[in-house]
Amino acid sequence: MKNLVSCEYSRLLERQIQESCHISSDILMENAARGMYSIIKDRYGGDSIVALCGGGNNGGDALAVLRHALFDGAQNCVAIVTDPPCEQTMRRIAEARGAGALILEAADERVPAFLEHAKIILDGLTGTGARGALRGQSLYLASLCGTAGAIIAAVDIPSGMFESCSPGGWSDDTSLVLKAHRTLTVAPAKAMLYYPAYRSSCGEIMEVRGVFPEGCASKSPIALYDESDLSRLLPVLAADMHKGDRGNLGIYAGSVGSTGAALLAVKAGVASGAGTVTLGVRDELYSLFAGRVSGTMVRPLSLGNSRDYQAMLIGPGLGIDDTSRTLLEQCWNTAIPLVVDADALRMLGTRSARRRNAAGTVVTVLTPHPGELAAIIANCAMIEHSEAEHRIRFDTYPLCLELARRFDSILVLKTSVSWIVHPDGRAAVYDGRIPALATGGSGDVLAGALAGLLARGMDPFDAATAATIAHGLAGRILEREKGFFDAAELTEPLALVMYGLKRPQRNYDGNTGER
DSSP states (O other): OEEEBOHHHHHHHHHHHHHHHTOOHHHHHHHHHHHHHHHHHHHHOSSSEEEEEOSSHHHHHHHHHHHHHHHTTOOSOEEEEOSOOOHHHHHHHHHHHHTTOEEEETTOTTHHHHHHHOSEEEEESOOTTOOSOOOHHHHHHHHHHTTOOSEEEEESSOTTOOOOOSTTOSOSOGGGSOOOSEEEEESSOBGGGGSTTTHHHHOEEEEEOSSSOTTTTTTOSEEEEOGGGHHHHSOOOOTTOOGGGGOEEEEEOOOTTOHHHHHHHHHHHHHTTOSEEEEEEOGGGHHHHHTTOSSSEEEEGGGOOOSOOSEEEEOTTOOSSHHHHHHHHHHHTSOSOEEEOGGGGGGOTTOOOOOOOTTOOOOEEEOOOHHHHHHHHHHTTSSOHHHHHHHHHHSHHHHHHHHHHHHTSEEEEOSSSEEEEOTTSOEEEEOOOOGGGOSTTHHHHHHHHHHHHHHTTOOHHHHHHHHHHHHHHHHHHHHHHHSSOOGGGGHHHHHHHHHTSSOEEEOTTSOEEEO
16 A cells, blocks of 8 residues: 555645755656656667657656666656746756757657657656646647657656636546556656546656655545455455355345346355345345245345444446335435445435444445446536536545545545545555456455445445455466356455455565466
8 A cells, every 4th residue: 555645745744845845846847757767768768769849847757767877867858848947847958958969849840750669758748737738839749749659658647637626627638648558656646647538648657755744645545455455444354254244235136138137246245254144135036036036035025134243335227217216215324334236326325324233333335437427416416417427537635535435434436546525534555456357247346345344344444455366366367267157156356455465475575466
């Protein structure tokens, strides 16, 4: 786990470090450039670098990287300067020119040829202070990069990205972002690198350390998690535990034409370690389900519920009708930990926030994909549907936090990069990006796994984070073994992951590998 920061937090951090440590912005820029050049040299060597330099600090960083390369003996280093530079960037231009760099203006007729023959293009056109999409000379240079064969390395963030929560303050055209193969971001990394609209433009995100003190972002509420965090999150299995220790899970799912979702959720609940799983179904579907599951109790809705559940899941394949609405109302009016998924999400409407348990803990988890999230937002009259679709992609954390607080629930936004947001402001980010998981039923497996962990007594935020990571790891295992797969196949590797038989561990070199 490592903290991520907003751009505002990063700027505040920079000011604090300068004041408390008496370090100038020039020294911070020098430290960043040294770290960036070290990564570039290790990966690609240092020759034939073209630096695209705007007038701000990222342009200055790119120029300082160029100087480091030249001091190290690099050849054919060129800087292309666009906007009128600030005073600090002017100093970097003079230093780079003195070290032997060729400095060109964007309008120079030689620019296309230099970009075409570059080995590495450093993108320092815009930075975190940007307030709009690329335009003018920056857009022209970005378009030339799109046809170049060079490795594009973004300085801190790819140009064209900007942080904004003002309506209409973003563009839906992410082609206006200069797409990088690598993003060399100063640690702590910016949270918006992991927003759905921007993640694919970042390529491999590589942190440049040693610019700010380690641990300086510990108060940031946003953190990036990976598979190595699973062992810390998941509960330890005692050798003498019995099924009652692992909890009773109740699932309300399935309708005519949508029985598969219920079965997937049930199997995932079992795979995540719930001691018992009970499936509540419509009476007309009872005989169908009773003959298709083993080790799972099936109860027709007309019999009511006589079991003491430690957690519940409602929604997979449930359908939207009066029966479903009544079930949701009954679940919502308890204080039992509850996962709301799929069709149940679309029935939330304008209902009031669900109450917490006796200890004051948030016990509700909502698990929408972007389409469901936009519908929820529109249904509860927060903002218009079209605006919600934009903000989900470009303003992810603030919007998810707003909705989490609206329902006093933990929100799990399911995209290629998952965001788990608590109403108290905490957020866990999982950078999964596993294409094979984009298959029908995958979300039902995640919902069942999450509910199973709740039944085992896990803290809901930790359970949501662990289930998301375990689901991703199970998908990655299957992707390597099979390529594309059916969602039903996820439950077997998921069970291995949850039990602890396939979890990555940190090696001494900092890499991870399955045990």
